[in-house]
Amino acid sequence: MAEIKNVVVPDxxxxxxxxxxxxAVKAGDKVSAEQTLISLETDxxxxxxxxxxxxxxxxxxxxxxxxxxxGALIVTIEASGEAATLAPSTAPAAAPAQTATPVxxxxxxxxxxxxxxxxxxxxxxxxxxxxxxxxxSIRRFARELGVDLVKVGGSGEKGRVTKDDVQNFVKKSLxxxxxxxxxxxxxxxxxxxxxxxxxxAIEAKPLxxxxxISGANLHRNWVMIPHVTQFEEADISEMEAFxxxxxxxYAKQDxxxxxxxxxxxxxxxxxxxxxxxxxxxxxSGENLIVKKYIHIGVAVDTPDGLMVPxxxxxDQKGIVQLAKELGExxxxxREKKITAADxxxxxxxxxxxxxxxxxxxxxxxNAPEVAILGVSRSSxxxxxxxxxxxPRLMLPxxxxxDHRVIDGAAGARFTTYLAHVLSDMRRLAL
Ligand code: CAO
Numbered sequence: 001m002a003e004i005k006n007v008v009v010p011d012x013x014x015x016x017x018x019x020x021x022x023x024a025v026k027a028g029d030k031v032s033a034e035q036t037l038i039s040l041e042t043d044x045x046x047x048x049x050x051x052x053x054x055x056x057x058x059x060x061x062x063x064x065x066x067x068x069x070x071g072a073l074i075v076t077i078e079a080s081g082e083a084a085t086l087a088p089s090t091a092p093a094a095a096p097a098q099t100a101t102p103v104x105x106x107x108x109x110x111x112x113x114x115x116x117x118x119x120x121x122x123x124x125x126x127x128x129x130x131x132x133x134x135x136x137s138i139r140r141f142a143r144e145l146g147v148d149l150v151k152v153g154g155s156g157e158k159g160r161v162t163k164d165d166v167q168n169f170v171k172k173s174l175x176x177x178x179x180x181x182x183x184x185x186x187x188x189x190x191x192x193x194x195x196x197x198x199x200x201a202i203e204a205k206p207l208x209x210x211x212x213i214s215g216a217n218l219h220r221n222w223v224m225i226p227h228v229t230q231f232e233e234a235d236i237s238e239m240e241a242f243x244x245x246x247x248x249x250y251a252k253q254d255x256x257x258x259x260x261x262x263x264x265x266x267x268x269x270x271x272x273x274x275x276x277x278x279x280x281x282x283x284s285g286e287n288l289i290v291k292k293y294i295h296i297g298v299a300v301d302t303p304d305g306l307m308v309p310x311x312x313x314x315d316q317k318g319i320v321q322l323a324k325e326l327g328e329x330x331x332x333x334r335e336k337k338i339t340a341a342d343x344x345x346x347x348x349x350x351x352x353x354x355x356x357x358x359x360x361x362x363x364x365x366n367a368p369e370v371a372i373l374g375v376s377r378s379s380x381x382x383x384x385x386x387x388x389x390x391p392r393l394m395l396p397x398x399x400x401x402d403h404r405v406i407d408g409a410a411g412a413r414f415t416t417y418l419a420h421v422l423s424d425m426r427r428l429a430l
Contacts, residue, residue, distance in 0.1 A: 002078045004058060007037060007051055009072045015042045017067040021160055022135045025075065029057045037074055038062060039135030048136045055079040065157065133204050134161035142166050150191060159206025210305035221367045226403040229362040229374075232415035234422040236262075236378055237393045242425055250320060259395070260298070260352050261323035263375055265428055266421040268294045268314040271348055274414050278347045280368035281405060288405060297346035297366060298326065300333040307333040308366060310346040319428070350375060360398050370405045371414075374398035395422065 012018060022039040025031060036048040055077040062074055132149035134142070138161055142149045145166065152169045154161040196202045207215065239262055247257040271278040271294055279290040294315040297308040309329040314322065332338050349366045352375040363374040376396040382389035399415050406414075421427040 002055070002080065005053065005055075005077050005079050007049075007074050007077060009040075009049065009068050009070050009074060011070055012040065012042065012047060016069045018042050018047075018069065019157075020062055020064055020066045020068060021046070021157060022138060022162060023060060023062060023064055024137050024163060025057050025060060027057055027059055031055060031057060031077065036135075036137030036140075039137055040068070041135075046135050049074060051075075051077060053077065053079045132161055133159055133206070138163060138166060145170055148191065150193075153212045154206060159204070208304040210302070210307065214306050217367070218364050221364050225365050225367060227362070227365060227400050228403045228408065228411060229398050229400045230408075230411040230415050231360055232397045232399070232419050233381075233394045234397060234419035235383065235392045236395045236422050238425050239422055239428075240378070240393050246319065250323070255320060255324050256327055257319065257323045258326070259354060259378070260350065260375070261319050261326055262422065262428065263350055263352065263373070264296055264298070264311060264314050264322045264326070265317075265319055266418055267296060267348060267350060267373060269421050269427065270414060270418040272315060273417060274410065276406060276410065277371045277401070277414055279370055279405065280347075281370070281402070285404075291347050293347070295345050295347050297343070297349040297369075298329065299349060299351035299363075300330045302334045302336075304336070307338055307343065308346065308349060309333055309338055309342045310344065312345070348372070354378065354395075360396050362398060363400050365400055365402055371399060371401040373418075374400070 009018075018040045020038050021041045024036050024038065031037070031051050032054045033052065034050045036050050038049050040047045040049065058076040058078050060075050062068060062072070068074075132152065133154055134149050139149065141163060142152070142161075147166055147169055149161055149166075152161050152165050155165050156162040236259070240259070243257055243259060243262060250257055275290050276288065278294060279288045281287070282289055293313060295310050295312045296314045297310045300307050300309060309332065311317075311322065311325050311329065317325075329338070329342065332342070346366065346369060348369055349363075349372040351363045351372060353361065354375045354377045356377070358376045360376055361374050363372045365372050374397070376398065378393050378395040380391050381394045383392040383394070385392075397415055397418065399411060399418075401411050401414075
């Protein structure tokens with residue numbers, strides 16, 4: 001009859017109450033000798049505890065987050081007789097990786113833990129994923145599946161990558177035709193894998209959820225859309241004088257009139273004039289879907305990352321109304337109250353860094369839109385006019401467009417027209 005055996009935490013040096021960061025098995029799992037059961041994290045290292053024999057897991061006695069010391073019961077296993085050779089792990093890890101020699105106590109009725117010293121730390125060869133936060137067993141698992149751990153978001157404690165994270169990543173990659181796999185794109189070198197700790201102190205900071213989501217979108221858009229960025233400068237001297245007047249008037253109502261409200265209006269007018277910019281390629285890539293409405297997304301910088309709420313029917317609203325809505329959506333985004341619906345339906349995006357600084361930048365198109373306007377900080381410049389230099393307030397514009405849809409001449413016409421609208425206040429009223 002098969003024997004039920006206990007596996008307990010082995011000698012892990014002088015460490016006590018060590019946190020379990022990963023439980024790799026569940027009741028009913030078939031395990032082979034040396035397969036990792038749990039991973040522990042001490043101050044100095046990540047330690048995998050493998051089973052010394054093959055069998056079927058009967059019961060798991062611990063969970064992630066539990067603190068354990070030598071002798072604590074991990075699992076009970078119905079042993080099938082195959083014994084482990086107890087070779088140390090060769091898995092690379094961010095922290096020194098070690099494999100503890102597992103301790104089996106048999107049978108259940110007579111627990112007699114056999115202490116064994118911790119195995120020597122395995123050499124950590126440079127390999128993909130070494131800078132991700134994951135236990136040696138997860139690294140091994142990811143390597144077997146060809147997954148680059150750097151690309152997998154960690155949902156575990158302190159952003160640690162779990163087995164579920166790796167499995168979900170593979171599922172998503174398969175669903176997406178393999179484009180998201182950790183491997184490099186054909187013909188490209190793999191991502192450089194550097195042990196930064198070799199050169200000085202480091203700290204691993206997990207990316208926020210928003211950064212992971214927006215990062216994946218930005219990456220796809222950057223790789224899949226042939227971007228061209230057209231630069232222009234608009235003379236906003238008159239616009240700015242008017243904005244200041246308006247601002248003083250509406251300050252009492254707590255409405256802040258920033259240049260962005262004018263930008264929204266000017267873009268709506270320009271988009272009406274150039275309908276191909278107010279459009280998206282359909283999924284087949286063969287038809288341009290031209291929209292009869294003008295909804296514009298605004299990139300909002302929040303402590304957790306970039307969000308793009310959409311302001312609807314911009315062409316039908318006045319500057320004050322737009323300024324009011326802009327204030328509301330940016331506050332909502334920063335307070336994390338924005339919903340997915342608030343960020344849908346955009347035709348075009350404005351990303352303004354004007355409140356911060358800079359002279360120009362190359363924004364990434366927010367697919368499936370075909371263009372995005374970057375706005376930098378305005379400054380006084382000498383402009384040659386009627387035989388002399390005159391000081392004018394100039395606003396730098398950077399328009400990135402999808403070159404599959406828009407050709408260079410159309411890009412330059414769009415920014416030239418936009419600059420005219422911004423410099424001639426009468427056009428904003430059209
Ligand atoms: N030139 C000069 N000054 C400008 C300006 C410009 N182009 N744009 C804004 N300003 C001024 C405003 O007038 C305001 O001045 P006062 O405080 O003296 O009145 C100040 O800069 C701050 O403006 P703001 O940032 O509060 O308001 P906004 O309407 O310009 O922008 C918002 C709102 C939400 C777009 C902005 O706060 C923001 O998050 N910007 C960052 C967007 C971003 O990260 N884009 C990058 C995406 S790509 O990674």
